[in-house]
Amino acid sequence: MIIEVSNLKKRYKKQMVLKGIDIQVETPQIIALVGPNGSGKTTLLNCMTNLLSFQEGKVRLLGKKHTDASLFYKVSYLQDNRILYGNLTGYDHLKFVCSVQKIPFSKIKEVAERVGMEKYMKKRVRNYSLGMKQHLLLAMVIINEPKLLLMDEPLNGLDPTSAINMRNILLELYQEGTTIIVSSHNLDEIDRLTNTIYFMKDGALLKESLQDISAKKYLITINDIGKAQKVLNDKSIPFSVTDEYQVGFEETDIDLQSFIDSLNENDITITDIEVQKVGAEKRYRELFEEELSP
Secondary structure, three states: OOOOEEEEEEEOOOEEEEEEEEEEEOOOOOOEEEOOOOOOOOHHHEEEHOOOOOEEEEEEEEEEEOOOOOHHEEEEEOHHHHHHHOOOOOHHHHHHHHHHOOOOOHHHHHHHHHHHHOOOOOOOHHHHHHHHHHHHHHHHHHHHOOOEEEEEEEOOOOOOOOHHHHHHHHHHHHOOOOOEEEEEOOOOHHHHOOOOEEEEEOHHHHEHHHHHOEEEEEEEEOHHHHHHHHHHHOOOOOOOEEEOHHHHEEEOOHHHHHHHHHHHHHOOOOEEEEEEEOOHHHHHHOOOOHHHHO
């Protein structure tokens, strides 16, 4: 068993934050953990990694009790950048991890190149941007080639290129046999990373398969946005304008062929069609409607 969390309960004074959490993971996979700020995501990850105590329940990781120190040679936890030391360089941080994990220092160059931080590895962390700090945090948690990787907002502060690179690295790790739990607010990236998602609401977990709840969103690039808007409005077809040459719609509103036909019939040229999944955001809106209300 990779992860076994049973009836985990955590409270701060009289406030119950985790209300009997259960997670069972038997085979490697990527799992998303999604919920509003304050819903208990970080608390759950901290309890699983023995950074927080809890009142009731059991946690076992990779077949061992979560308090077993030997476990963390193969379990890594990416926290926020407050754990970094501004006066140390990125290299200093990685050298420290190697010392603790008994990893050859020669591994540092390899992991720095993998995450794209080799050019600024020798700079002090106080001079890092938010995205550079995320790169360092990622390097620190994958240098030991973990079998289980827990990540709290790993995409925070990343530009689109870095976010894509992060996603590719996580997918590579998964293909290499690593199980990953990603806590994130970036629902577009969640859709691209995984079909397994745990929504956290009122201290409880709701497991979903995005294969069951996802819909497709189509982004259609065209030559005449003004004409397209008029045609679609006249036909009462739901759509959104994403930029000056692109309209979007969900398959739950109209099928792709009907949308294309409506444009072609009016001599509107389609130059590109992009398909996206919208499962995570769609389900999030259903579960957290009250939080989204102004």
